[in-house]
Every structure is written in structure tokens, then in C-alpha cells.
Amino acid sequence: xxxxxxxxxxxxxxxxxxxxxxxxxxxxxxxxxxxxxxxxxxxxxxxxxxxxxxxxxxxxxxxxxxxxxxxxxxxxxxxxxxxxxxxxxxxxxxxxxxxxxxxxxxxxxxxxxxxxxxxxxxxxxxxxxxxxxxxxxxxxxxxxxxxxxxxxxxxx
Numbered sequence: 001x002x003x004x005x006x007x008x009x010x011x012x013x014x015x016x017x018x019x020x021x022x023x024x025x026x027x028x029x030x031x032x033x034x035x036x037x038x039x040x041x042x043x044x045x046x047x048x049x050x051x052x053x054x055x056x057x058x059x060x061x062x063x064x065x066x067x068x069x070x071x072x073x074x075x076x077x078x079x080x081x082x083x084x085x086x087x088x089x090x091x092x093x094x095x096x097x098x099x100x101x102x103x104x105x106x107x108x109x110x111x112x113x114x115x116x117x118x119x120x121x122x123x124x125x126x127x128x129x130x131x132x133x134x135x136x137x138x139x140x141x142x143x144x145x146x147x148x149x150x151x152x153x154x155x156x
Contacts, residue, residue, distance in 0.1 A: 013052075016052050068117050071115060086114075086150065092107055126143060
């Protein structure tokens with residue numbers, strides 16, 4: 001039974017992130033997706049590839065922005081977000097299992113309508129997700145903003 005378009009695209013986006021980190025070109029990524037039978041409309045694939053490559057290209061700039069400075073426009077990727085929000089903030093969260101003391105890093109993201117500094121978004125993330133049921137017994141101990149998307153066509 002073939003996967004629905006949404007399922008294929010969701011799996012392909014996971015692969016695109018990895019291929020982008022490897023430095024593959026858009027055409028090479030599309031060929032690799034074809035080899036994995038994860039193809040969908042070429043223009044949509046190119047949009048997905050541009051989104052991931054834009055996030056990666058700006059990651060070092062975002063990491064170098066001071067924590068107390070409101071995120072400048074040059075640090076954000078303009079894209080069409082899947083939710084009616086102004087921003088999607090990506091980061092690496094450190095979480096700890098209080099029973100064992102085990103720590104692990106986890107890539108996370110959240111949507112917000114508030115333009116803020118990395119410190120503001122750190123506070124928002126910790127407040128919203130600390131003790132969430134989806135994390136079970138894990139507690140978040142740190143969050144580092146790595147990249148930000150802005151809803152294309154919306155005011156800052």
C-alpha cells in the first residue's frame with residue numbers, strides 16, 4: 001500500500017535534513033530521494049530543500065547573536081509556516097532523567113507570535129514544555145536557539 005503524499009513528504013523531509021548537512025546539492029538530494037522512493041512534486045521538494053539549507057546557512061549567525069538582543073531580520077529564514085504563527089524557533093534542548101541523572105540533547109521547535117531575544121525564547125520554551133506529559137519523567141535543563149523561521153508576508 002503506497003504512503004499518502006503527507007507521509008512521503010514527512011519522511012522525505014527527515015532525509016532532506018540529513019542530506020543537507022552532508023552538503024549535497026538540490027539535484028543530488030532529489031536523486032537520493034528517488035532512490036529511496038520518496039518523491040513528490042519537484043517544486044515542493046525544492047521548497048523543502050531551500051528551507052533546510054537556509055536554516056543551516058544561518059545557524060552560525062543565529063548562534064553568534066547575543067542572548068539579550070531581539071532577533072534581527074537577517075537571522076531568520078523567510079518561509080511559509082504550517083501554522084498561523086509569525087515565528088518558528090528551532091533549538092537543541094538538553095533534558096535530564098531525574099531518576100538516573102542521564103542527560104541527552106534533543107532537537108526541538110516551537111511556534112510563537114512574539115519576536116524576542118534568544119533569552120526570551122529560552123524562557124518561553126522552558127515555561128511551556130517543562131513537565132509536559134509528552135516528555136514523561138524527563139526535565140529540560142537547557143535550550144539553545146539554533147535557527148528561526150519567519151512567516152513569509154507577515155509583519156515582524
